Amino acid sequence: MTNQKEPLIPAVGVVTDIRMDTPDVKTFRVVTPEGKKAFDHKPGQCAMLSIPGVGEAMFSITSSPTNTEFMEFSIKKCGCVTDWLHSMEVGQQITIRGPYGNAFPVDTEFAGKDMLFIAGGIGLAPLRSVINYCRHYRDRYGKIDIVYGSRSMQDLVDYQEIIDEWSQDAGVNVYLTIDREQPEWDGHVGFVPNYVKELGFSTDKIAVLCGPPIMIKFTLAGLQELGFDKTQVYTTMELRMKCGIGKCGRCNIGAKYVCKDGPVFRCDQLDELPDEY
Amino acid sequence: MRKISLSKLDALFEEIAAAYALYLPVDTKAGAKFERWEAGKTLSDALNTVRSAKDFFFPQTENLMDFKMEGKNIEVIDTRSESEDFVLFGVRACDVKSFEVLDRVFLSEPADTYYQNRREHGVILSLACTKLVETCFCGTFGIDAASPEGDVVCHKTEDALYLDAKTEKGQKLMAALESVTQEADASAVDAQKELIRERMAKLPLANLSADAFGDGKTSEFFDAPEWSELSQSCLGCGTCTFVCPTCQCYDIKDFNTGHGVKRFRCWDSCMYSEFTKMSAGQPRLTQMERFRQRFMHKLVYYPTNNDGLFSCVGCGRCVAKCPIQMNIVKVMKKLGGREND
Amino acid sequence: MQEINCEVLVSKAAELLEKGTVDRVLGWKAGEFDYDITPAVFYSEQELRDGFVWNDFCGANFSKYLIKETGKSENKVLVFLKPCDTYSFNQLLTEHRFDREKVYAVGVPCNGMLDIGKVRQSAEGIAAVREEGGKVVVDTLYDGSISLDREALLPDRCINCKSKKHAAYDELLGEEGEVVSSARFDEVEKLERMTPDERFAFWQGELSRCIRCNACRDVCPACTCEKCVFDNPASGVENKAAANSFEEKMFHVIRAFHVAGRCTDCGECSRVCPQHIPLHLLNRKFIKDIDSFYGEYQAGAEAGSRAPIVDYKTDDLEPAEAVERGGEHA
Numbered sequence: 014m015t016n017q018k019e020p021l022i023p024a025v026g027v028v029t030d031i032r033m034d035t036p037d038v039k040t041f042r043v044v045t046p047e048g049k050k051a052f053d054h055k056p057g058q059c060a061m062l063s064i065p066g067v068g069e070a071m072f073s074i075t076s077s078p079t080n081t082e083f084m085e086f087s088i089k090k091c092g093c094v095t096d097w098l099h100s101m102e103v104g105q106q107i108t109i110r111g112p113y114g115n116a117f118p119v120d121t122e123f124a125g126k127d128m129l130f131i132a133g134g135i136g137l138a139p140l141r142s143v144i145n146y147c148r149h150y151r152d153r154y155g156k157i158d159i160v161y162g163s164r165s166m167q168d169l170v171d172y173q174e175i176i177d178e179w180s181q182d183a184g185v186n187v188y189l190t191i192d193r194e195q196p197e198w199d200g201h202v203g204f205v206p207n208y209v210k211e212l213g214f215s216t217d218k219i220a221v222l223c224g225p226p227i228m229i230k231f232t233l234a235g236l237q238e239l240g241f242d243k244t245q246v247y248t249t250m251e252l253r254m255k256c257g258i259g260k261c262g263r264c265n266i267g268a269k270y271v272c273k274d275g276p277v278f279r280c281d282q283l284d285e286l287p288d289e290y
Numbered sequence: 291m292r293k294i295s296l297s298k299l300d301a302l303f304e305e306i307a308a309a310y311a312l313y314l315p316v317d318t319k320a321g322a323k324f325e326r327w328e329a330g331k332t333l334s335d336a337l338n339t340v341r342s343a344k345d346f347f348f349p350q351t352e353n354l355m356d357f358k359m360e361g362k363n364i365e366v367i368d369t370r371s372e373s374e375d376f377v378l379f380g381v382r383a384c385d386v387k388s389f390e391v392l393d394r395v396f397l398s399e400p401a402d403t404y405y406q407n408r409r410e411h412g413v414i415l416s417l418a419c420t421k422l423v424e425t426c427f428c429g430t431f432g433i434d435a436a437s438p439e440g441d442v443v444c445h446k447t448e449d450a451l452y453l454d455a456k457t458e459k460g461q462k463l464m465a466a467l468e469s470v471t472q473e474a475d476a477s478a479v480d481a482q483k484e485l486i487r488e489r490m491a492k493l494p495l496a497n498l499s500a501d502a503f504g505d506g507k508t509s510e511f512f513d514a515p516e517w518s519e520l521s522q523s524c525l526g527c528g529t530c531t532f533v534c535p536t537c538q539c540y541d542i543k544d545f546n547t548g549h550g551v552k553r554f555r556c557w558d559s560c561m562y563s564e565f566t567k568m569s570a571g572q573p574r575l576t577q578m579e580r581f582r583q584r585f586m587h588k589l590v591y592y593p594t595n596n597d598g599l600f601s602c603v604g605c606g607r608c609v610a611k612c613p614i615q616m617n618i619v620k621v622m623k624k625l626g627g628r629e630n631d
Numbered sequence: 632m633q634e635i636n637c638e639v640l641v642s643k644a645a646e647l648l649e650k651g652t653v654d655r656v657l658g659w660k661a662g663e664f665d666y667d668i669t670p671a672v673f674y675s676e677q678e679l680r681d682g683f684v685w686n687d688f689c690g691a692n693f694s695k696y697l698i699k700e701t702g703k704s705e706n707k708v709l710v711f712l713k714p715c716d717t718y719s720f721n722q723l724l725t726e727h728r729f730d731r732e733k734v735y736a737v738g739v740p741c742n743g744m745l746d747i748g749k750v751r752q753s754a755e756g757i758a759a760v761r762e763e764g765g766k767v768v769v770d771t772l773y774d775g776s777i778s779l780d781r782e783a784l785l786p787d788r789c790i791n792c793k794s795k796k797h798a799a800y801d802e803l804l805g806e807e808g809e810v811v812s813s814a815r816f817d818e819v820e821k822l823e824r825m826t827p828d829e830r831f832a833f834w835q836g837e838l839s840r841c842i843r844c845n846a847c848r849d850v851c852p853a854c855t856c857e858k859c860v861f862d863n864p865a866s867g868v869e870n871k872a873a874a875n876s877f878e879e880k881m882f883h884v885i886r887a888f889h890v891a892g893r894c895t896d897c898g899e900c901s902r903v904c905p906q907h908i909p910l911h912l913l914n915r916k917f918i919k920d921i922d923s924f925y926g927e928y929q930a931g932a933e934a935g936s937r938a939p940i941v942d943y944k945t946d947d948l949e950p951a952e953a954v955e956r957g958g959e960h961a
Contacts, residue, residue, distance in 0.1 A: 020400040021542070021555075022355055025364050065357035065364060065551040066544050092569035093864065106364040108357075226571075253568045255542045260395050260402060261558070262539030263566050265587075266573075267508045268594040287512040290573050320840055320907040337755075340906070341842070350842065421773055423756040424664060492772070494663065494758065523670040523696065525849035529905050532844045559844075564862055564869075610747075613846045613903035614691065615667040623663075 020258050023063060023108035026051055029083065031103055035168045038135060039099055040075065040087045043109060051109050054078055056119055056143035057249060057277045060111030061257050062086065063094070064101075070094040071254045071272070074112065075138045077145035087138040087170055113257040114276045117143045117221065117247060126219045127155035131232055133205045133224025134163050137170045139249045139276070140223050148182055157182075158214060162190040162205040166198045188212060206231035209239075216240040222248040222280075226290075233280060243281035250276045250290060266290045291454045292464060293474035299451065301470045303327050306377050309466055310413065313346065314379040315339050324378070333380060337423055338605065342535030343385040346378055347408045348392060350532075350557050354404065354542065357551040370404070373411040377463065380417045383438035384428045384605035388535035389414070390439075391603065394596050395538050404555075413459050416440030418486060425606030427495040427619065433603060436486035445479045452479045495604075498619060502626035503589035505598050511590060512582070516624050521581035523614045528559030530617065531584065533607040539565075560584050585621045635740055635805040637685040643737060643804060644683070644709055645676040653709040653735050657696055659689045665760045666747045670696055672708075685711075687762065690744040690786070692899050694719035695852040701733040710734055713741035714808060715788070717798040718895035718931030719852035724799075725935055726893070728855050738800035740808060743781075743789035748907070750784055753777070788898025788911065791815035798932050815896065816919045818912055838880050840906040847883075847900035847910050853890035860885075887913040892921060892938030895931040924948050 030042035043062075045051050054060070054074050063069035070092070076085035090099045098107075117123065128147055132140050147154045159179060163169045169189065180187045190201040190208045201208060205228055214220075220236055222229055229248055236246055252264040252271045259273035267286045269275065278286075294302050306312045312327040315334040322336035324343065358365040389409075396405035416438035419426075428435055437443070441460035445452040452474055455464040464471075490496060503511070531537040541558040544551050558565060560583045566574050574580050592601035608617045633639065644656045660671035661684040670691050673679045693710050697720070700708050712720055717738065724731055745767065750760060756772025766778045782790075793815060795808025822830055848854045848861070860866045861882065868881070887894075896918055900910040921928055925939035925948060939947075 018400075019368075019403055021402070021404075022368060023366060025366060063544075065359060065553065066546045068544060069542060095569075102362075105362045108364060108366065251568075251570070252573060253566050255540070255558075258400055258402075259398075260538070261541070262560065262587075263558070265583075265591065267512070267586075268591040285509075287508055289512075289579065421755050424758060424772065489772070519671075522672060525846065527844050527846040527849040527903075529844040529846045529903075532842045533905055562845075562862070564864065609663075609667065611905040613850050615662055615669045617667075619663055620669075 020110070021256065023061065023069075023110035024051060026062075026107050026109040028101065028103060028105050028107060031101075034087060034170045034172075035163075037090045038087055038168075038170050039090075040085055040171070041098065042083050042085050043107070044083045046106070050081055050083055052112060054084070054112035055116030056146045057117040057139060058112040058114050058142075059257075059272075059276060060084070060086070060109055060113065061254075062098070063108045064097050065108065067097045068094045069108075069255070071113065071251075071257060073139035073142065073249070073276075075141045077142050077149060079146060079149040087135070087141065089135040111257065113272055115274065117249075117277050119143060119146055123147070123219055124153055125155065127217060128157045129214055129218050129220040130157070130159045130161075131205060131209060131220060131222050131224075132159075132161045133228040133232075134168065135170060136222075136224030136228070137161055138223075140221060141171060143221065144179070148179070148185065151182070151184070155184075155218070157185045158188070158212075158218075159185065160188045160190070160205060160209055160212065162192070162203075162208065164192045166191055166195050204228075204231075206235045210235045214239060216242075216245070218245070220246045222246060243284065244279060246280040248278060248280060248283070250278060252290060291452055291474050291476055291479065292467070292471035293450045293452045294471045295450050296446070298470065299333060300329070302451070302467065303379075304329070305467055305470050306379070306463070309375070310463070311374050311376040312379060313376060327379075337419060337421060337426075338382050338385070338607075340607075341533060342388065342605065342607065343378060343381050344388060344392060344535050344538075346376070346412060347389065347405055348396070348538060348540075348557075352404065352555050354553045354555050357544075357553065359551065370407070373408045375411050375413070377413045377415060379415040380444075381414055381438070381440065382417060382419055382605070383433050383435045384426075384603040385535050386414060386416045386439045387428070387431070387433050387603045388605075391536040391592075391596075391599065391601050392538055394599070413442070413463050414440040415442045415444055415453070415460075415463075417444045417446060418482070420446065420482070420486060420489075422486075422489055422493055423606070424494045425609040426490075426493055427498050427604035427606065429490050429493070429496060430498045430500050430604050430622075431600050431602060434487070435490055436483040445482055447478050447482055450474075450478070452476075454479075495619060498622060500589065500600055500602075500622065503622070504593040504600070505590075506594060507590045508586070508594070511586065511625060514625055517578055517582045520616065520621055520624055521578045524561070524577050524581050524616060525613055526561055526563060526577050526580065527613065528557075528561050529611050529613060530608040531559040531561055532557060533611050535603060535605055535607070536588070536601045537584075560587070585618060588618065589622070633805065637683065639804060640685045640711060640737075640739065641676075641679045641683050643802075644673070644679050647709050647735060647737075648674075648676060652707060654704065654706040655700075656683075656709040656711075657693050657700055658683050658709075658711055659685060659691065664757065666745075666750070666757070672700065685739070687745040687760070687767070688747065689713075690902055692716045692719055692850075692852060692897050694723055695850070695855065697723065697729045697734055698855060701729040705733070707733055707735045709737060711737050711739050712797065712800060713739055713744075714794050714797050715741070715792070715895070715897050717800065718794070718929070719897050720931070721799050721934040722893060722895050722931035723852060723855070725931070726855070731934075735802075736800045738797040738803040738807075740805040741795070743785045743792060745781070745784045746786035746902075749786070750779070753779055753783075786898070786902060787818075787909065788896075788901065791818075793896060793929070799934065815915060818909075819915050819919050822912065822916065834880070837908045838883055840908055841883070842906060843882065844905060846903040846905065847908075848886060850899045850903045851886075851890065852895070852897060852899065853893045854886070883908075883910065883913060887917060890914060891917040892928075892940040893930055894918065895929070924953050 026043040032040040059071050072086045075087045250271050254264045254272045255261040257272045259270040264271040313324045315322040316325045317334045321340035322334040356367040396402040419435040441457045443454045455461040539558045588601040647653045656673040659668045660682045666688040754769040754771045759770040770776050791813045794810045894914040898911050
């Protein structure tokens with residue numbers, strides 16, 4: 014926690030690096046003014062970033078907890094706060110508070126299992142933290158499959174890291190796909206849910222899903238067709254948040270608050286919640 | 291138990307005000323309202339205040355912090371100061387109960403320190419209701435108007451005010467009031483309690499039951515077809531949420547003053563269309579979903595998370611104030627809060 | 632003369648449903664008490680018999696509901712309109728906010744609705760309210776039945792009723808009334824006679840009670856923007872609560888400007904304000920000024936009429952002249 018006693022008062026962070034990932038996604042590196050990591054977190058947790066006068070918003074921490082030097086946030090330009098973040102320069106201070114939410118059960122339910130990560134578009138951001146965590150503790154997990162798709166080749170977030178690092182790891186298979194043909198692309202073309210079905214994964218593993226709601230819906234159905242049970246599938250949710258600590262009252266789905274009880278849910282748990290997300 | 295003659299209430303208030311900021315309901319053009327007591331102000335006879343007492347712990351607007359922005363640098367300025375010790379006099383049983391409902395939200399880990407600070411410095415002198423009105427239904431939620439909770443519980447009879455300290459805070463206050471009060475036995479208060487309970491039993495809403503609702507009833511009520519009809523004329527204003535003593539949703543916003551940024555918190559309402567709106571979408575598309583959220587929260591979600599405690603105290607403010615007269619009583623009756631008669 | 636009571640309205644509605652003129656009825660639905668009446672849509676005679684009510688507490692103006700209701704179906708909806716409601720009805724037609732062809736309007740006479748707040752001031756614990764021999768009789772929980780003068784229980788808008796005559800209808804129940812020469816501008820004149828400091832203090836006192844619940848805006852038949860500027864985070868003025876004391880004044884003053892020339896003085900804003908702020912006085916000041924600058928104009932008196940402030944005429948008052956005429960009260 015930034016400030017355990019004062020949950021709403023943020024700490025100051027400095028943006029030390031801005032990487033242009035796609036035409037509308039940038040990855041920001043944040044440290045404290047002293048150059049340290051702002052706080053420890055678990056894979057899947059989030060942080061509130063703000064620019065005073067513009068607003069505050071919740072973002073997944075995309076860097077792995079195993080990175081002890083800094084935090085990274087991959088952020089898509091889509092509103093007031095994100096527009097401002099996209100227009101700023103290195104050296105700019107922002108405010109940061111967190112970490113918020115639960116996390117992927119990397120040391121319990123995931124331990125020793127084969128892992129299948131499925132992401133669409135900016136949905137890779139929350140998964141990058143857990144993928145890199147599993148890669149870091151490679152011997153604690155079985156085979157790792159990663160299916161990732163985007164609208165176009167240019168819209169694949171973290172493309173360089175995927176090609177240079179993930180694809181090179183032993184026991185890690187990366188399957189990339191884009192929605193429509195492109196001259197410079199010689200990989201798979203097609204939507205993620207169909208690609209998952211084509212690849213036909215065996216069901217002896219844990220699947221972790223993140224992407225646009227429609228992709229999650231169809232991919233989950235596809236996984237169930239392959240024989241996966243909902244108890245094997247995890248996803249992470251996003252709703253509008255203001256406090257991050259389960260008090261401001263807007264991110265609930267039924268009796269659960271996404272900021273506190275989520276953002277990570279096992280798909281069978283989602284079934285118990287009303288359909289309002 | 292101590293007592294003081296009603297004709298000497300001013301002396302009591304003066305004694306309290308010597309050590310605490312004293313707030314009590316006074317009559318204004320727009321109904322009873324909690325105001326800071328000073329010589330000349332008299333206690334309202336009204337059953338309840340127009341606005342609830344939650345304002346004292348969870349004000350409609352409050353400054354959370356300031357920011358100083360210079361070039362690329364940001365300075366976070368903690369603007370808080372310790373709350374002064376204050377006494378809230380004349381809080382009714384329903385509003386006292388609302389503090390428990392709010393506590394469970396704001397004081398659960400991690401505690402909201404703004405709220406906590408004010409809560410710690412506030413002393414509640416509750417006042418039993420004598421003439422409950424037709425919009426009252428605190429009994430539905432197990433609240434006894436004859437015997438409110440509070441640091442000091444007060445009863446007003448024909449000629450005297452009886453004060454009974456219930457907590458350490460209350461005892462400390464009462465110790466300071468020794469000189470203006472005198473020892474009393476409970477007989478007058480007991481008789482009054484009996485009268486109040488008789489009156490509660492005769493209220494038009496006395497048989498309203500919340501038994502159908504509570505912990506774990508989400509799936510039973512979420513898709514109920516009645517929501518559509520119940521919400522059809524809802525204007526989407528926030529009156530019910532703002533007069534409600536237990537509604538606690540808030541927004542955090544920044545205000546650029548021209549020489550710095552103030553981050554403030556203000557009440558928000560789940561009835562408002564932009565409450566849950568994101569750039570990526572809107573999970574509650576129509577007023578039906580927003581309306582449903584408010585009542586599901588009070589009757590199902592909150593009890594699910596809080597050992598069955600309902601997030602309604604039956605104060606009746608929404609019954610009196612909704613512009614289109616739709617309220618939790620009608621919702622409960624329609625959805626299954628059957629009358630046990 | 633036939634007495635227009637609840638039964639007459641229900642029979643009329645049932646007849647129109649039966650004939651197929653309309654397939655639903657926008658009306659007042661009884662609540663827990665005699666006074667907590669909710670606008671509702673009725674689809675059958677049975678529903679009408681079970682829940683429709685017409686009494687002294689049917690203050691709600693249905694005109695604004697027609698925007699949403701007419702959008703739901705190709706069939707006609709029956710709406711009951713009191714004289715003052717018909718002005719809002721016309722004004723919304725002027726602004727093309729609903730399709731006249733989808734509405735069957737039945738005018739109902741109105742003798743002034745009662746203000747339950749005023750009843751409460753005289754009666755503790757209201758078990759029942761009824762009219763008996765020109766008096767309002769309240770059965771109370773503690774003081775038996777008490778008899779009150781009807782006049783004393785009228786809300787400001789009914790005390791200063793501007794018209795007992797309907798400005799629009801397809802069919803009228805009962806006899807038509809007259810446009811009333813009301814004293815509705817007296818209060819405005821009282822404000823105008825104040826010094827600017829006194830007037831500022833008056834409005835500050837009233838508006839400082841505002842809790843920004845938006846009930847006034849949401850009930851207002853002239854406030855029909857699909858997206859209100861005050862709900863738009865990108866507008867820069869969106870706020871749910873007062874950030875400083877200026878906010879609440881700005882909200883009401885902007886709203887008064889926005890409805891100027893379109894406000895029919897229906898008084899719904901003041902009726903619903905949980906803090907009893909006399910918001911209608913802001914609007915009435917505009918109406919009075921428009922009357923004196925451009926000649927008498929009543930918004931909604933006629934569908935399709937053009938408000939003087941959106942209608943250019945060569946003999947219009949020059950702005951400088953307006954300031955002059957306003958004199959010290961401008």
